[in-house]
Amino acid sequence: MMQTIDLRGKSLSASELRTAVPRPELDVTEALAGATALIQQVREHGEAGLLDQAERFDGVRPKAIRATAAEIEAAVANLDSAVRAALDEMIRRVRLASAAQVPAPATTVLGDGAIVEQRWEPVERVGLYVPGGKAVYPSSVVMNVVSAQAAGVKSIAIASPPQKDHGGAIHPTILAAAGLLGVAEVYAMGGAGAIGALAYGVESLGLEPVNVITGPGNVWVAAAKRAVTSVVGIDAEAGPTEVLIIADGSADPELVAADLLGQAEHDELAAAVLVTDSEALAEAVQPIVERRTLATKHADRAGVSLRGQQSAIVLVDNMAEAARVSNAYGPEHLQIQTADDDAVLEQITNAGAIFMGPYAPVPLGDYIAGSNHVLPTGGQAAHSSGLGAHTFLRAQQIIRYNRAALDEVRDRLRAIATDEDLPAHGESVDARFGTGREV
Known part of the structure; x- marks a missing residue:
């Protein structure tokens, strides 16, 4: 049973709302010292340090950390035809949407002979992290790589944890996705050590330091990204995934329940939040969530997520209050399923990606909508945007007088x-x- 938070009849300030919304117990600061030690091990011992960490954390010692061109080609050749067709379409759509994010150069004439030009210059080299814990994410390869390529980045390195089930190699679907995108530099390394390797380089592997590191990961990856921000740029410190659904009495409780569960299956810390002014909807959703959870493949971890303190049904007086709660939360994924979705949208300021209506569920954005699924979590949407071509671009001004x-x-x-x-x-x-x- 999901907890219910009743905010009806309460007049809360913005700070009080931020305290009232559900959050997971997650403190990146607690992992910072450990992540820094792992980074230092890689700086001091290079490839040997990465191998030791793979054995310790991934349960396998890779035969080689860097994938060969032959391994990447074989992964592409052996890729399931249906998966390849889906990845090809995902790549096509994300390329189109990412290209639209690149600002055009602009020239401002301030007077006769006084000109300031604006240009957007890509960084030279990026490191893209693709997680590989409870699931395998070729979609994250696409989201990271296509954004960097749209920005004009020429040098791309991918890091993904070695897989015990594949003898310490990178998961073949990850390799295949890299191959489809023309990325030849892929490393079997994960966690904080991988972030350190990308930031500082590993000479024996031919891994040169990068300028920007992006991609989601666990708390150790988030802490490591914080630890290396003095030498590289990062997208964000990604935390557990989350969805907030704003729905009123017109919403279909079956769809709302399905969408809450769809996010909860990621892991035990995933957050699923429904904000509604309809007590009837709230009461209808609860048993449907229970039924769907019992029937799903990952019922155990989804159940932990839905019963956790980070998930809740929040009751509010009206849709204006629902928007206030959402803005205080700053969700990674915001779904709006109401009688007037655009009226609610006009009141939204803080969100990573916004999914409008019953036919735009979050999985659409995860895979094939064309939008990017690497998004700010933990309220970071209040000050940060999701991954895009702009992540890899630097604004430069050229002054001509x-x-x-x-x-x-x-x-x-x-x-x-x-x-x-x-x-x-x-x-x-x-x-x-x-x-x-x-x-």
């Missing part, structure tokens, strides 16, 4: 420089007109 344009603004420039007690700033401009103080 001729002599006349500089002369037009130099008195104002000098006034500000003098006020800030930085006279050499003004002198560097005056020197171009032969009026600067001799030094």
Whole structure:
């Protein structure tokens, strides 16, 4: 039975709402020291450190950490035809949506001979992490790689944990997805050690350091990403996956229950939250969730998720309050199933991806909608966006002024420089007109 949180008749501030919404017990800080130690082991011992960590955490010692070109080609050749067709379509759709995220260059003319240009430059090299714990995620390969390629990144490395069932090699479907995307640099390494290897490089493997690391993972991966932010950029510190569904009395309780369960099957810490102003819907959903959970393959972990403190049915007075609760929560996935979805959408500010209506369930975004499924969790949607081409781009400004344009603004420039007690700033401009103080 999912817990019920009744917020009806309460006037809560934004901070009180953030406290009231359900959250998992997860503190990245607690894992930081351990993750840092694992990163240091890789920095000091390189390939040997990665092999030791694979044996310790993945239960297998890989024969080789870097996949060969022949292994990648074989994985593509042996890929199930239906899976290949699905991946090909996923790649096509995500490419189209990712290309739309690349800003066009722009030129601003501020005066005669005074021009500022805006351009977006991709980073040179990225490391993409693909988890491999309770499930295998070729879809994450697509989401990470296509976004980087859309941005124009030329050098891409993939890390994914070695699989005990495959003799310490990377899962063949992960390798096949990399092959379909033309990525030849794939490493069987996981957890914090993999993040450290991507950040600092491993010479014996030919693994050069990257500029940006992206991709979801467990708490150790999140902690490791935090630990290396002084040397690389990251997308976000991904936590357990989550869905928040805003629904009113018009919603189909069968679909709502199916969507809650669909998220809960990821793992025991996954969060499934329903926010509704309909007590009748809340009461109808509970037994359907129970029935569906008992019938599903991953009933044990889904049941733990749904009964956990991170999952709940939240009762509110109206849809405006439902939107307030959602914004306080900042969900990774937000589903809206109401009589007027767009009216609710207008009130939403914080969400990773938003799924509108009964025919846009979260799994659509996980796989083949064309959107990206690497999204901010744990309320990070209040300040961060999901993975996209923009993750791998840097905004750069190019300033072009001729002599006349500089002369037009130099008195104002000098006034500000003098006020800030930085006279050499003004002198560097005056020197171009032969009026600067001799030094």
